[in-house]
Amino acid sequence: MIEKLPTPAFIGKVKFDANGLVTTVAQDATSGEVLMVAWMNEESLRLTLQTGQATYWSRSRQSLWRKGETSGHTQQISEILIDCDGDTLLLKVRQTGPACHTGAPTCFFQKADI
Amino acid sequence: MIEKLPTPAFIGKVKFDANGLVTTVAQDATSGEVLMVAWMNEESLRLTLQTGQATYWSRSRQSLWRKGETSGHTQQISEILIDCDGDTLLLKVRQTGPACHTGAPTCFFQKADI
Numbered sequence: 001m002i003e004k005l006p007t008p009a010f011i012g013k014v015k016f017d018a019n020g021l022v023t024t025v026a027q028d029a030t031s032g033e034v035l036m037v038a039w040m041n042e043e044s045l046r047l048t049l050q051t052g053q054a055t056y057w058s059r060s061r062q063s064l065w066r067k068g069e070t071s072g073h074t075q076q077i078s079e080i081l082i083d084c085d086g087d088t089l090l091l092k093v094r095q096t097g098p099a100c101h102t103g104a105p106t107c108f109f110q111k112a113d114i
Numbered sequence: 115m116i117e118k119l120p121t122p123a124f125i126g127k128v129k130f131d132a133n134g135l136v137t138t139v140a141q142d143a144t145s146g147e148v149l150m151v152a153w154m155n156e157e158s159l160r161l162t163l164q165t166g167q168a169t170y171w172s173r174s175r176q177s178l179w180r181k182g183e184t185s186g187h188t189q190q191i192s193e194i195l196i197d198c199d200g201d202t203l204l205l206k207v208r209q210t211g212p213a214c215h216t217g218a219p220t221c222f223f224q225k226a227d228i
Binding site: 001002003004005006007010013023025027031032033034036037049052077079080081082083084085087088090100101102104107108109110111112113114 | 115116117118119120121124127137139141145146147148150151163166191193194195196197198199201202204214215216218221222223224225226227228
């Protein structure tokens with residue numbers, strides 16, 4: 001059973017780490033495929049909630065990063081969930097084009113041959 | 115197209131962070147549901163690959179944590195993937211019982227009412 005939380009209560013549940021970031025998983029809302037993992041700070045989470053477009057915090061560039069702002073490969077938000085202990089977010093998204101900067105549909109295209 | 119990597123090459127791709135950890139997403143291999151996010155160090159990854167049972171690093175207890183070792187709610191590995199930049203793993207698992215310590219099927223049972 002999924003509990004629905006008003007936006008302020010939802011944001012209040014997030015435990016940002018020492019760098020002010022929270023791990024965020026993006027999953028294709030239709031196929032269920034896990035597309036990528038990125039990080040959000042509070043501002044990027046607020047922007048994502050306000051605009052309905054996934055916006056992350058780029059740790060390499062140290063700046064806000066609206067997914068697809070240069071590539072056009074945007075992520076429209078379908079659902080945003082938070083885990084039991086508040087340190088991970090799960091975005092269910094409608095992905096335009098490939099999610100990965102390599103052009104692969106998902107960033108997870110290499111697997112252990114076990 | 116998924117690339118298969120022999121185990122040593124796979125482990126060699128992992129970029130462990132300053133604490134020696136890598137973010138790890140567990141997904142139900144059948145339903146596609148994202149179950150939880152946890153962390154692995156190199157030893158837990160090797161144990162996971164060797165035993166076929168998900169073993170994480172507990173940051174709160176600072177010890178290896180074979181998922182289900184006390185609860186019985188184990189995760190049998192179906193696939194292990196790594197993302198394009200090597201800083202996140204994705205486990206596709208066969209979950210026994212609920213994945214979440216709260217008894218919920220997944221740790222993601224709270225969502226923003228947007």
